[in-house]
Amino acid sequence: MVRRTNDWPRYLALSIGVAVIGFGIAVLIAWHVHFIPLIQVAPGQPPTTRQAASCYVLLGAALSLLATGHRRVASVCAAIVFLLTVVIGLEYALDRDLGVDHLLGSGYITEGAEPPGRMSPIAALSYFLSSVALLAISIPRLARHASAFAGMIASVLIAVGSVLFLVYRLTHMPVYGWGHFRHISIQASAVLVFLGFGILLLTLKESWISKTPPPWLPLGIGLGLSAASLGIWQALLVHVESQLPLLSHIILAGGILSALLVGIAVHAAQQASIRSRKLREGKDAFERLFDASADALLVVDRDGKIVSANQRVHGVFGYTAGELIGSPVDSLVPVDLSELHRSNPESSLGRPSIRPIGEGKELFGRRKDGSEFPVEVALSPLRERGEIRVLAAVRDITARKQLEEDLEATRVQAIASARLSALGMMAGGIAHEINNPLGIIHAMASDLTEMAEEDSLTPQAITRKGAVIRQTAERIAQIVKSLRQISREGAGDPLRPTPLAKIVAETLEICRAKFKTNGVELFLPGAIPEVSVACREVQIAQVLLNLLQNALDAVLEQEGERWVRLEVNNGDDSVALSVIDSGPGIPLELRSRIGEPFFTTKPVGKGTGLGLSLSKTIAEDHGGSLEYSEDQGHTRFSLILPLARKAGAA
């Protein structure tokens, strides 16, 4: 067991326990060897019975065992005393010998001992209470307030024992007696005081460690004093033989009243001590927090002068705390105290709310070197030394601002890279798409040259082939225009009503070739409704291109039929562009992750996982949505956009 320096209550309790055991054993031996002085202090006095002596041994043992931490054995000792005293109680109640009076031998001293061998009722009650207190300590789970219970019993035991002892010493009068029953011996009263102290020490052990007086202390003192008053009252009553009953009643009432008052006073003192400790702790905690705060904290008086500042001000403003005392807070941060002045300071003190200032506008602090930096300031009213002051918490948000800017830059970059990645994937198709018409022009030009060389050039041939060259060149121009359009940044464009058909046509211009060369059939709607959407055309085309690219990737991985279908369905105020593919659909467990940035099922190098996430963002920016659904086992992604209000309709 680890020895604690503050263990003296335990050792004292152990010593008391051992002393009580010793006395009990001594009395038992005295009975055996007929050594009367140890049993009966004076002729005519009640003897210490064998029963009482064995109770001393058992209670002393329980006390010692508890002091050394042997709860289980202690509880057994206390339980034996408990049972014994209960049986004795029954004997008195039923006026019968239940066979416990002569267990350890006959009580041959009958003087003042009726019936012989049986302990007095007051002794039985005291040992009963002692055993209950020791049981409560040894089995704490029996009762929630075991230690308070035991402590109060201990107080009563001490009081009763002391009064018994004192009255015996002074007047030789027995007290706490009932009717013709015999009284407790003087030795027993001394043992009670010892036992009471021992139990009290055990109950105080925890309080001793935590340095707080136990909450039940006032009640214990009150009970103890009341019990003492009761004994004194009885002694007086017997002593003056009813000559002055009024006086003794007054003494009893006064004793109980004073016990009550002492109890209340001790309680109040205890509360005050707890409060002052809490206050001290609170003040300490406040000071520690004040200096440990990551924010610069300034206490400002009503004139805007800095009264105190924490260590952090040096890191934030470059001034030491000492340099700032007395200077106006305005030189550091624009703190507008007028609102606090206007409002009733008492009422604002009642609300411990912290009010951020400058919400919605940017605040700047000024360092010692004159440089400015973005800050956040929170004000809270404070009562200090009877004055209303303001605690201003100033936070340097330079790093956060920088992070926000970086994050925004990253986002813009991600959109750009996702766009370029989609374009890159289409690039192969675009090259083919341009190369084919180039081939046609080349072929037509070659035909014309050869015809000229062979002298077989006819005006019809020139007209026809010239027309093909012109049309084909126009086709190339259209492709290039779409490419330039769709590869533009577009994020900064204003929302502009754009015919849906135009967007679809431009997007298809770029990706049609890719579908063709991969042998994937692209089904298009017969006619695209003549509706317009208020949008950034480039962004919507990018979303559509992305959906088509995803659909193409999905069907390329599979055997059998490969097709992608584009559908356009318009309602009263919205239009849905749906891309359906012949792919196997998205597994149930992955559906919830659609649209998460960087989530992709494509092999490394094929998709960034940004496409759907950004498409979703773009759709939502336009007041629309991007929805996934299943279409007869196939994947369907629908871009839903609000329709632009027709001009003149309003």
Place this chain on the structure above:
Amino acid sequence: MKLKEAAVLFVEDEPLLRESMGAWLARKAGRVICAQDGAEALEILAANKIDLLLSDIRMPVMDGIALVKKIRKTGLKPRVILVTGFQDSALRDAYKLGVDAIVEKPFDRGQLLRTMQYCLEDVHSLDA
């Protein structure tokens, strides 16, 4: 074998190109048949003796690479020239399949003539 004596199959999905090139080839080669995709080309190959196959790589239905693979399976051994819009990974497959030449679009017709002639050099006429 001279180009003038050879039977050439030209596969191209773009109608205008097919028409223009078909007419030009007809003046240069012995016999010219045109097809619009790999599937049609296979049918023609099965029904006609073809000495030289000139095919685009990227086509719908059956592309040039798939067409050559099918031809290799049939045991027919025409000389093969593939025409491509640009260098890409499909070309690796093409070389593995043992095509005779790959021509990039747009091509010079004189250059193409020389390539075709070169491919046909060690081909002997049936009667030889």
